[in-house]
Amino acid sequence: MDYREFFSQFRYLSERPGIGGRIKVYxxxxxxxxxxxxxxxxxxxxxxxxxxxxxxxxxxxxxxxxxxxxxxxxxxxxxxxxxxxxxxxxxxxxxxxxxxxxxxxxxxxxxxxxxxxxxxxxxxxxxxNRFRVIVRDVDENAFERSRDVIGELRVKGGFPNYFGYQRFGEKRVTNHLVGKLLLRGDFENAARLFLGAHSGEMEGDEARKHFWETGDVERALEEFPNFLRYERTLLYRYRETGSWRKAFLSLPLPIMRIFIHAYQSYLFNLYVSRRIEEGLPLNEALVGDIVVQVKEGIPYRDRTYRVTETNIDFVNEKIRHGQAAVSGPLFGFAVRRAGGIPGGLEEEILEEEGLTVDAFRKLPKPMAEPGGRRELLIRPIGMTYGYIPETGMCFRFFLPKGVYATSVLREIMKDH
Structure with a gap:
């Protein structure tokens, strides 16, 4: 499964047709x-x-x-x-x-x-980050279609703040699945997936295929190319210790955490998509929602407050003025959980995945994740766009840290 097929499970917020096209041609x-x-x-x-x-x-x-x-x-x-x-x-x-x-x-x-x-x-x-992105292979209607989608989303409060495909893998969409297995304590199958999953389009796929079929560590060490350094680190450490758990813990901390972060990101995307699917607002707080503070377009995800019957009108006024945003969960052992209907949706997703937030605490200490909250919508700051003949559409905008330009463009392009 490539990233386009993977992302097709997440709902668009805008209903207008996209412009199609391709990014990152050069x-x-x-x-x-x-x-x-x-x-x-x-x-x-x-x-x-x-x-x-x-x-x-x-x-x-x-x-x-x-x-x-x-x-x-x-x-x-x-x-x-x-x-x-x-x-x-x-x-x-x-x-x-x-x-x-x-x-x-x-x-x-x-x-x-x-x-x-x-x-x-x-x-x-x-x-x-500031972005300048060219979308190629679009027709002359691209400007009007871009305007329609952006206008629709302005009314709806912004773009869905999905984590982009970079979080999960472009050719091998496996990072979140490895993370899920690690959360279940299944280090052996997590290693099998990390080492053996192959797309047939990448260098080293033949070696990965052999490992997937045989689980032969010695053969893998002979066949895995040197540029697959983290895979080789895992294999060497397993050969030394006979423990896939110890092998994972030998990886550099940022690499080790990629898998857990990817699974958190998958669950967040699922929450945003399910909220769209069930007709729950993204730009209006419900009782039980957790809201994050926003200043000059920048969300402060560590400053959150719960929506109650008493403060709901005040909170929604803040949202309308761009001073607050409804949030979704980055599940972890210390995440602030929503109540009411939003809390029920959070619980439903965890139950479907067969998990509790306590699983994030039971991970080996370097992998343990406290979790947090993330805004459901994002408003690109200073967005401008125009059609360049014989080239395509050019978009310029600023996004706060942790927000993906590819997710903004996905709504406009409707390509996956």
């Missing part, structure tokens, strides 16, 4: 510019660089920079991962002593420009 069609927190420039222990990359994922770029500079990749900080099939601009921090070495690096499709001294940049140290 890396230059998808430009991402990070807006960092100003606080990254406080301090002197780290050198802050603006990293421009093309056809690199963030982790691979960071590891290559670290290797060439003779430092550990753990000493390089960044605020968020960026698309591979794109041209992206983001800020990284390196130890101040490595400034000159990094400044003099020459790596294909990577540019590094020293900005200032500052602090170590951690995940989340950003306000959001």
């Amino acid at each position: 890396p230059e069609d998808f430009v991402v510019i990070e807006d960092p927190l100003p606080s990254i420039l406080e301090g002197r222990k780290h050198a802050i660089f603006l990293l421009k990359k093309r056809n690199w994922d963030t982790m691979s770029a960071v590891k290559e920079i670290a290797k060439r500079a003779g430092i550990s990749h753990r000493d390089i900080g960044f605020a968020g991962t960026k698309d591979r099939h794109a041209v992206t601009y983001q800020y990284i921090s390196v130890p101040a002593g490595a400034k000159e070495t990094v400044e003099n690096l020459r790596i294909r499709d990577i540019e590094l420009r020293f900005v200032s001294y500052g602090r170590f940049i951690k995940l989340g140290h950003l306000l959001g």
